[in-house]
Amino acid sequence: MISKNYHTTHLFRPTDLMAELINRQYSLLQIVSRFGMSLGVGEKSVSEVCREHNVDCSTFLAVINYVGNGCRQDFIPEPETISLPSLLKYLRESHTYFLEYSLPSIRRKLIGTVNYSSSNEFPLLILKYYDSFFEEVRAHLDYENKTVFPHVDALLTHHPSSFTIDAFDTEHDETADGKLNELKNIIIRYYSAPSVSNYALNDVLSDIFICNEELNAHGLVEENLFLPAVKLLEERASEENESIPCCEEGISDASLLSPREKEIVIGVVKGLTNKEIADKLYISLNTVLTHRRNIARKLEIHSPAGLTIYAIVNGLVKIEELE
Ligand SMILES: [Fe+2]
Numbered sequence: 001m002i003s004k005n006y007h008t009t010h011l012f013r014p015t016d017l018m019a020e021l022i023n024r025q026y027s028l029l030q031i032v033s034r035f036g037m038s039l040g041v042g043e044k045s046v047s048e049v050c051r052e053h054n055v056d057c058s059t060f061l062a063v064i065n066y067v068g069n070g071c072r073q074d075f076i077p078e079p080e081t082i083s084l085p086s087l088l089k090y091l092r093e094s095h096t097y098f099l100e101y102s103l104p105s106i107r108r109k110l111i112g113t114v115n116y117s118s119s120n121e122f123p124l125l126i127l128k129y130y131d132s133f134f135e136e137v138r139a140h141l142d143y144e145n146k147t148v149f150p151h152v153d154a155l156l157t158h159h160p161s162s163f164t165i166d167a168f169d170t171e172h173d174e175t176a177d178g179k180l181n182e183l184k185n186i187i188i189r190y191y192s193a194p195s196v197s198n199y200a201l202n203d204v205l206s207d208i209f210i211c212n213e214e215l216n217a218h219g220l221v222e223e224n225l226f227l228p229a230v231k232l233l234e235e236r237a238s239e240e241n242e243s244i245p246c247c248e249e250g251i252s253d254a255s256l257l258s259p260r261e262k263e264i265v266i267g268v269v270k271g272l273t274n275k276e277i278a279d280k281l282y283i284s285l286n287t288v289l290t291h292r293r294n295i296a297r298k299l300e301i302h303s304p305a306g307l308t309i310y311a312i313v314n315g316l317v318k319i320e321e322l323e
């Protein structure tokens, strides 16, 4: 369950000021940090800060708007709009945040509530319970760090990988979250320790609430943004492995362009470089060049200006989409 803090329907845009985004919804600040962005954003817009930190702006906003609107179904973006290198950077940093900052910080605060001179063993039992939860989370995140994310790295760099994301899809459950929920409720209902400051107890409890929400949101980003984008990448990689058909000399029928060739034409007429097209479609530069040679031969059009006319006439782009 995501807190009321997230329940404001609002869509942030690339032109919004980053400072306004943080001011409007401070709970999003951790997401900003996990994308590698630091404070001191001045009067810069979201897109400027993204560019500065080499983060794909549409991926950043996809996560911000999805989590910021309570991870609602209608805020799940199209997988094509997700840049996996940027999302991976975010997910890896989120794991570091949970394992090295958020969870140890809660543990330190829980230890602070233990009064060793008292015979009451309840706080120690709570600590033990927390430790077993921590280990479950660590095992979950380690599996993703060591198995799932390297698989995506391999796909992005066109290396073979024996893993498939379906294995992750079926195994990805968030049982550890249930444990944190339980711990929260045990503390609320049964933790009464007169020797411990209520403020200290409230402090650790509110950290547990926040951590629970962040872990839930993290799991949902993986299931609804990361997973579909990786599935798409796997499909494209298997397409890549099929040989790229080379057309015969003399064929000039434009309808022979494959969907992938049409995507490349669109990239060219929108002014993208071959490298940018390769990155956008998750294919190698060489593959783009091969497609471009095939396109030129099929259409008998060799210049970007010629391709622009072809793309407009054949409805691949609208004139107003071109700068
Ligand atoms: Fe994760």
Ligand SMILES: [Fe+2]
Binding pocket: 140, 144, 172, 218, 219, 222
């Ligand atoms: Fe996960």
